[in-house]
Amino acid sequence: MTAVLRQWSLVYKRELGALLSLPLYYILCGIFFLLTSLIYLASLAEFARQAEGTTVNVTDSVIRPVFHVVHFFLLVQVPLLTMRIFSEDQQSGMLDLLQTTPMRDWPLLTGKFAAMVTAMAVYIVLTVSFPLATSFMGEVEWPVVAGSVLALLASASAYAAVGVFFSAVTESQVVAAVLSYVTLFLLVFLQVFAQAAGVPALADAALHFAVMEHLEAILSGNIAAMNVTYFAGLVAVFLFFTARRLSMRRARA
């Protein structure tokens, strides 16, 4: 194993260990899983009432809406888990210490980011239990489920990158979380704001940059390269900003 890879895996393991030992992680996952379960049960009951004698598809009327709910909860969850990722190290002085070692900033930040994505992936995989449970009652379209999981992973990664960046910007975890929320809500609801502005050209342009547009596309089974690239691009841009921020720290400190 090369030195850089070893450093990366050390940071990844240490960060994942830290995340998985956070009570907050389990509290958030627990609460949101519970809420999603309730919504799932409610929509399942509604489906059972409506479906009698009709040909309504369980994937469309139960699974898809549930994954939308999971996505919304990820949006709430991710900034709360990323806020400490660099802020804590800045405050304790650990980041200074790490920046005096031969390790570069890239393995540090991508290691932390990957740990965060892994922690979210564990949660996302758990939510597959909803279609799994449904499959005992009716026909589930598994390709749609796979697409939804991919969409959730892609969006969670993008949100994590935004959260990681703002955590590197400030020593304060609260400020990091607030800045992440503002940015994420802007990104997610961009087209809503653009439409409200009443300029059609602006609304069209906003469509290309709005998270929901690309997310809906993947959620409805359209895993086009364009949509996946959009999330990969968000990740790349915010990780690049984080790297810039980390190297600028030295100049300012």
Add this chain to the structure above:
Amino acid sequence: MIEVNGLTKFYGPTRSIEDLSFGVPRGDILGFLGPNGAGKSTTMRILSGISRPTRGSARIDGEDVQQPSESLRRKIGYLPENSPFYGDMTLGGYLRFMAGVKGFSGREARREMERTTELVDLAGARHRLVRNLSRGMRQRACLAQALIGSPPVLILDEPTVGLDPSQINDVRRLIRSLAGQSTVILSTHILPEVELVCTRVVIIANGRIAAQGTPEELVHREGGGRVAVLVRGAKGVFQEKLSRWPGVRDPEVSSQPRMGEDVWQALLPMPTGKDRDPRPELARALVEAGLDLLEMRPEQLRLEDIFLRAIGK
């Protein structure tokens, strides 16, 4: 090994350090001495590459610390001011992590962890969570982190803060034992630390260098020590005999009421090496003049006097 030239750092309009210049030869232990807020940590942070100076330069082993290469960073062990750590890791895990980050493979990292915990006397605490260690233990844990890989340059920001007296002794002994193999720069506001550990001293006050040299040089430059002479008898006769002391024209004589009504003390400059020692002659003259010579003792000028003089107190 370490060369600092005209180092200046401003935080906004506030000056932290200005125009610091000093050098540390290979294998020396430099004590960076100054009152709190004098700019010690700022200098240490610049040397370790975390912070950039507003002006001036610092070089370690010929390389500018502002653009540290990987190989330069490998040469430096740094103990920051507030000994940071990952509290959720065990001491052994934390040190293995730091060793890995510094480029050691799994097996080497374990060996370095074992070696450094032995050095700082924490071998028994390897399986404890760092957050549960006492402050002194955490300080030593962070020192162990700096010692990973036996780096040729050690930058230690107040290495004995938070330790109990016996641990302070151990850490000082450890640092002293590094002399010759590592070049050490340690900051402190504790004077005896410098006297006991360091081969060179830089005293800074208000961000500027107030004095520098080896402890002996500093004492010598400030006029060396003094000779205290204590007699019982007539003050006038005493003063007259003292005027023969080289370099003394109008000797100041103070009464010592605690020792008796007619007991007098004079403080004379210690004669330097090349002069003939005037002490035997003075002793004879005093006794012949009928004075009781009670004491004639050297009074070493201590680093503390120099420090207080240097920082203007």
